[in-house]
Amino acid sequence: MSVINSAPSHSVIPAKAGIQGHIGRRVGLWVPAFAGMTMGVMGALTPYGAAAATPCDRACLTAIAERYMDALVAQDWRMLPWAKSVRYSENSVPMMIGDAIWGSISGHARDATIIADPASGNVAWLGRVDEHGQPAFYAMRIKVINGRIAEVETVIRRKEGRPPFGDAAGFVHDKRFAEAPRAKERPSRAVIAAAVQNYYKSVERNNGTVFAKFDPACARVENGVLADTGRYAMAQGCAAQLKAGLFADVGGVRFRVPVIDAERGVAVAFGYFDYPQRETSFNSSDGRSFEAETKYPYSLNFAALFKVTGSGAIQRVDQVAPELNYRIPSPWKE
Amino acid sequence: MGLAALSALPAAAQAPGERSAVYPLDCDRGCLIGFARSYMAALKAHRPSEVPAAKSVMFTENNVPLAIGDGLWGTVSDVSADALEVADAETGNAAWFGYVREHGEPAIYAMRIKVVDRKITEVETVVHRKTGLPAPFGEVTRMEHDHAFQEVLPAEQRRPRARLVAVAQSYFNTVEYNDGTVFAPFDEECARLENGISTTAVPKGAPTGAPAPGSGGPPPAAGSGGPPPASGGGGNASAIAQGCEAQFKLGLYRINKRVRERLFPIVDEERGVVVASGFFDHANYFDSYKLTNGATMRTAMKWPNSISLLEAFRIRDGKIHRIEAVFTYVPYFMHNPWAGAK
Numbered sequence: 296m297s298v299i300n301s302a303p304s305h306s307v308i309p310a311k312a313g314i315q316g317h318i319g320r321r322v323g324l325w326v327p328a329f330a331g332m333t334m335g336v337m338g339a340l341t342p343y344g345a346a347a348a349t350p351c352d353r354a355c356l357t358a359i360a361e362r363y364m365d366a367l368v369a370q371d372w373r374m375l376p377w378a379k380s381v382r383y384s385e386n387s388v389p390m391m392i393g394d395a396i397w398g399s400i401s402g403h404a405r406d407a408t409i410i411a412d413p414a415s416g417n418v419a420w421l422g423r424v425d426e427h428g429q430p431a432f433y434a435m436r437i438k439v440i441n442g443r444i445a446e447v448e449t450v451i452r453r454k455e456g457r458p459p460f461g462d463a464a465g466f467v468h469d470k471r472f473a474e475a476p477r478a479k480e481r482p483s484r485a486v487i488a489a490a491v492q493n494y495y496k497s498v499e500r501n502n503g504t505v506f507a508k509f510d511p512a513c514a515r516v517e518n519g520v521l522a523d524t525g526r527y528a529m530a531q532g533c534a535a536q537l538k539a540g541l542f543a544d545v546g547g548v549r550f551r552v553p554v555i556d557a558e559r560g561v562a563v564a565f566g567y568f569d570y571p572q573r574e575t576s577f578n579s580s581d582g583r584s585f586e587a588e589t590k591y592p593y594s595l596n597f598a599a600l601f602k603v604t605g606s607g608a609i610q611r612v613d614q615v616a617p618e619l620n621y622r623i624p625s626p627w628k629e
Numbered sequence: 630m631g632l633a634a635l636s637a638l639p640a641a642a643q644a645p646g647e648r649s650a651v652y653p654l655d656c657d658r659g660c661l662i663g664f665a666r667s668y669m670a671a672l673k674a675h676r677p678s679e680v681p682a683a684k685s686v687m688f689t690e691n692n693v694p695l696a697i698g699d700g701l702w703g704t705v706s707d708v709s710a711d712a713l714e715v716a717d718a719e720t721g722n723a724a725w726f727g728y729v730r731e732h733g734e735p736a737i738y739a740m741r742i743k744v745v746d747r748k749i750t751e752v753e754t755v756v757h758r759k760t761g762l763p764a765p766f767g768e769v770t771r772m773e774h775d776h777a778f779q780e781v782l783p784a785e786q787r788r789p790r791a792r793l794v795a796v797a798q799s800y801f802n803t804v805e806y807n808d809g810t811v812f813a814p815f816d817e818e819c820a821r822l823e824n825g826i827s828t829t830a831v832p833k834g835a836p837t838g839a840p841a842p843g844s845g846g847p848p849p850a851a852g853s854g855g856p857p858p859a860s861g862g863g864g865n866a867s868a869i870a871q872g873c874e875a876q877f878k879l880g881l882y883r884i885n886k887r888v889r890e891r892l893f894p895i896v897d898e899e900r901g902v903v904v905a906s907g908f909f910d911h912a913n914y915f916d917s918y919k920l921t922n923g924a925t926m927r928t929a930m931k932w933p934n935s936i937s938l939l940e941a942f943r944i945r946d947g948k949i950h951r952i953e954a955v956f957t958y959v960p961y962f963m964h965n966p967w968a969g970a971k
Contacts, residue, residue: 385933386960395933395961398914427916427931453932456761573703575732590732591758592700618760619960620691621700 351439353558356411356418359439363447364403364420372397378445382626385449386617387596389626396451399426403433408468408600410556410563414484416440417554419563421600421615423463429454430463432518434598434615436553436563448553448565448627450598452518452617457588461519469516469611471602475558480605484555487562490603491552494612498568501542503580509534510610517614526585533609540580544587546571551627560603568595569622592621648745652719656744658897661716661723664744668752669725672701673708683748690754691957692937692965701738701756704731709738713774713953715902715941717895719790721745724895724904726941726953728769728825734759735769737824739939739955741894741904753906753967755939757824757957763929764936764958765865767825775822775951778943781899786946788901794893797903797942800949801891804909807882809921811874814948819873821952828867829876873949880921884928886912889935890968901944908935910962933961 351359359376366374372392385395407422416439424433431453438446454460475481482490493507513533515522523531530539550566572592576584599614643650656664664681671679677698680686690700712727726739736758743751759766788796799813821829870876887910895904911934917927938956942949 385962388960388962388964390962394912398912399932427913429931431932451932453930455763455930571699571703572732589758589760590734591704591736591756591760593760620693620963622695623693623960623963 350413351416351442352413353411355442356413356416356437356439357409359444360409360411360418360420360435360437363435363437363444364407367397367400367424368403370397370400376443378440378443381445381447383447383449384626386451387619387623387625392447396424396426396449401425401427406467408472410472410554410559410561410600412554412556414557415553415555419554419598419600421468421563421598421613423466424451426453432460432463432466432615434563436565436598438553450565450596450615450617452615456618459518459520459522461516463519466519468600468613469602471611472559472561472600472613476560476605481557482560482603482605482607484557486605486607487555487557487560487601487603488552490607490609491550491562491564491601494601494609495548495550495564495566497537498542498545499548501537501540501545503538503540505534505537507537508606508608510604510608513609513611515612515614517616529579529583529585533612538580540578541585543577543579544570544572544574546573547622549625551625560605562601562603564597564599564601565625565627566597566599567619567623567625568597568616570594571621594619594621594623596623653721653746654718656721656747657718658716661718661721661742661744662714664749665714665716665723665725665740665742668740668742668749669708669712672705672729675702675705677702680752681747681749682752683745683750686748686750686752687966688752688754689966691756692959692963694966697752701729701731701736701754706730706732709769709772711772711774713778713941715778715895715897715900715904717897717904719896720894722751722894722904724939724941726774726939726955728772729756731758737766737769737955737957741906741939743894751967753939755937755955755957757955760958762934762958764956765824765826765828767822769825772822772825774953775820775943777945777951778900778902778941778953782901782945786901787898788944788947790896790898792947793896793898793901793903793942793944796944796947796949797893797905798891800942800952801888801905801907803877804882804885805888807877807880807885809878809880811877813874813877815872815874816945816948816950817872819949819951821873821954823952823954824956826865828865829872830867873952878921880919881926883918883926884911884913886910886914889962890965892965892968901950903942903944905940905942906938906965906967907940908937908959908963908965909956910935912961935959935961935963937963937965 383392402425404423407420410419419436421434423430434450436448496506526541530536545568547569550564552562552564554563575587595616596619597614597616602611688697707730709727712725716723721744724741729736729738736756740754742749802812866876866881870879889908891907893905936956937959940954943951
């Protein structure tokens, strides 16, 4: 499993520094102080995703995300405060701001979920967009440095293609993503990050071993569809589906966790599930057989919202996930 | 390093990008096609170790670099017996157009290899699967590769390498921003096969003829891809206009914002063949457009997408006579690792 960490302190790592690597391993461009540390130790010493040079608080980040979406619908990128050097990607392809969805968008939802992370300067906006009136599931991350937008990462799932694709026009996120638990019931950044890491560790080559903790009522939603049909009807709930080994076809998981909102116990992970599809059917851990969804290799590019309790149990996973070329590289690692 | 040191390097005495000032020509057309067949045989047998590859070989599948043995290598169950095979001894490249099966399911397939010192150093593949996105997908058991690609032209109908590439470029220039302007010279008999479907001949049982002005455009013929298969849509343009030139004069392919990262790795002057790679960018900033006859067409998809392609042209007497293309959807503006830095 490849883990692409969120960048440590911007004050020591340039904005363009490479951020790929395994948590707890020495990574090429990390400062030596982080080398060899476990995630827990690292989390204790330095918040997971440390402070930007000039703080932009929750309200500031939220306002920038909203302004970005309004500028996008207006198809006028000049409305926004840009950093001197900006990185932009859409479904894993780097390109110029103003191209792609900047030319096809016709509207966006007003009831989006916005997750702000003042500690890292990142903010995510997840909701619905319309392109020439056709709704699509949309997730976007912005990194703000000194009050200016330095990075924009977007993941968009449109209607065409294989399921799942739910009612994008009527979709709303679980309201718990916006709720802030009482201070003593909040998980730390390190606990949230560990929950996400353990989730993907459980998914990759899933054989029934579950490394993550789950709330008994945990549910998973993909492109607006609750994962309880098809193969997922074989076991209900996040933990049960992993225990049943229903993700056995996921050959690899590559991910980063660039946005963590500790006040709300929410993280936004970006990454890929790689499906090599060398087999056409798989066995659940209790011996039942289920079919591979395709006979060809592919990757799912995802932006996933996680809600985590104070004890580190995952309550909800909600992802936007378009199908892309098998093992398409991430432009957010170097 | 100073200028003096630079000038001492033997490499500096070569033309840019060339290994030697003399083309080795140590692997002729038959030899190169033999390497292509060896590759396909190893693929069919699931034996990547049997590919006569150089240590530094680079392999891509739909523009993603992979290790030979990954991707299609893990799913392939068969390889078509019949294929369009072309080669260029000067550049050491060969191409193979046909189909494969993955766990029994057909996929339209094209690949290009480069051979250096009798080893394969490059493998570029385009694999078009049934993903649910609207695009032409022919019945592979009926796929026929036009024999004209194999015919040696009489001397007076041949053109030099640079002109053949210029003609292929003019085709892409015509596709790009297709508003009815035709830059390419087309043979009157020009025919095109895309993903195993003729998109220039009258489809069996299909209504034909250009839509009347104000008709709102014809419904897509295949899936919801709209009219322009030549640019990656799903409908068959031949239901609207037949022949290569007529479709472009009508402006059917208006959705192509760009034809990008064009490469021409194979030219066979004797046969008038050029093989190109590139992307058609469907920006879809608009969702309807006018044909030159005044009819309105609707785009099939409302969002930006690109198609990645390998396309073979047969040029007779300076005019495009045959086209065979394999293309597949990729994320909008995806980069081709073979195209180098922008």
